[in-house]
Amino acid sequence: MSLLWFTLGLVLLIVGAELLVKGASRVAAIFRIPPLIIGLTVVAFGTSSPEFAVSIEAAMIDQASIAVGNVIGSNIFNVLLILGLSALIVPLLVSRQLVRFDIPLMIVLSALVLFMAQDRVLGFYDGIILLLGLFSYLFYLFRQSRKEATPEDAPADTAEPHLLRDGGLILAGLVCLVIGSDQLIAGAVDIAAYFGVSELIIGLTIVAAGTSLPELVTSLVAAVHGQREIAVGNVVGSNLFNIMGVLGVASILSPGGIDIPTSLLHFDLLVMLAVAVVCLPVFFTGGVISRSEGAAFLLYYIAYTSYLVFDAMNHTLLNPFSNTMLYFFMPLTLLAIGYSVLQDSQLKTRSK
Numbered sequence: 001m002s003l004l005w006f007t008l009g010l011v012l013l014i015v016g017a018e019l020l021v022k023g024a025s026r027v028a029a030i031f032r033i034p035p036l037i038i039g040l041t042v043v044a045f046g047t048s049s050p051e052f053a054v055s056i057e058a059a060m061i062d063q064a065s066i067a068v069g070n071v072i073g074s075n076i077f078n079v080l081l082i083l084g085l086s087a088l089i090v091p092l093l094v095s096r097q098l099v100r101f102d103i104p105l106m107i108v109l110s111a112l113v114l115f116m117a118q119d120r121v122l123g124f125y126d127g128i129i130l131l132l133g134l135f136s137y138l139f140y141l142f143r144q145s146r147k148e149a150t151p152e153d154a155p156a157d158t159a160e161p162h163l164l165r166d167g168g169l170i171l172a173g174l175v176c177l178v179i180g181s182d183q184l185i186a187g188a189v190d191i192a193a194y195f196g197v198s199e200l201i202i203g204l205t206i207v208a209a210g211t212s213l214p215e216l217v218t219s220l221v222a223a224v225h226g227q228r229e230i231a232v233g234n235v236v237g238s239n240l241f242n243i244m245g246v247l248g249v250a251s252i253l254s255p256g257g258i259d260i261p262t263s264l265l266h267f268d269l270l271v272m273l274a275v276a277v278v279c280l281p282v283f284f285t286g287g288v289i290s291r292s293e294g295a296a297f298l299l300y301y302i303a304y305t306s307y308l309v310f311d312a313m314n315h316t317l318l319n320p321f322s323n324t325m326l327y328f329f330m331p332l333t334l335l336a337i338g339y340s341v342l343q344d345s346q347l348k349t350r351s352k
Contacts, residue, residue: 006187012180021046023169059254069203080301087294127251134244
């Protein structure tokens with residue numbers, strides 16, 4: 001029964017996100033908001049709205065482990081699995097804007113959350129700082145979009161706008177998100193109890209993967225249709241919103257703040273930061289995420305989830321698995337990245 005409620009909640013979250021994006025995009029068009037701004041804000045919020053709904057609901061009902069686990073797990077899932085899978089389909093293009101600004105910002109924000117979590121709680125003032133960061137980022141996007149927007153820009157949704165109908169879509173989407181998040185959290189808590197694992201593990205894995213489905217679908221469709229920059233931008237934008245918007249609001253609304261478990265502080269937050277840092281050299285080399293790099297991302301996500309499973313089960317394979325990853329695969333990966341960066345730098349030097 002718990003699995004049924006979890007699945008029902010997930011379906012409602014996805015439907016709610018779709019309705020919200022469609023309705024909000026059309027309402028924005030009625031008020032002549034530029035399409036580029038719609039894409040950078042409304043669509044980005046729409047694909048992250050399941051994470052937002054679940055984490056806010058979890059924070060308000062004192063399920064902080066699910067709230068923070070969902071955000072951290074989603075950010076890791078977005079980069080390693082979504083970009084990895086998309087790059088396997090077709091090598092992904094990375095814009096200079098992402099490499100110069102958005103990826104460094106994602107690294108800074110990941111490090112900031114790790115720093116804020118050192119006292120084992122994300123409180124009200126931490127949330128305020130993250131939200132101020134979000135507003136500053138949106139202001140920057142608005143200014144950039146006004147510089148880059150052209151008269152030929154047009155909304156992707158060509159249906160004739162109708163304020164009452166589209167307002168109804170937004171309302172229906174919000175209702176689906178609220179009900180869906182409630183059912184998904186209830187199901188997740190029951191599943192954790194049934195299997196005897198912590199709610200944090202469920203939040204980092206099942207809940208995170210489920211709420212990231214809109215990003216997964218968006219990036220895969222973009223990759224298949226040749227819109228390779230969108231596939232990457234969608235993931236990076238979602239990760240930025242997850243940290244500043246979702247975690248920011250959840251920290252403000254959670255009674256007493258969000259408690260940070262020791263395991264999250266000493267492992268998962270470090271993984272999220274490491275994943276963000278690795279993006280910079282990978283994206284920098286040639287401005288492309290190759291199939292081999294995509295495969296490496298996927299393998300590391302499998303390794304990450306395997307570690308969580310072994311740890312939850314107290315499995316005897318945990319220590320040898322950890323040592324193999326730490327002392328063999330990670331140094332090998334760093335050497336490969338260093339070689340790629342060096343090779344790319346030499347090619348650029350020769351071409352000058």
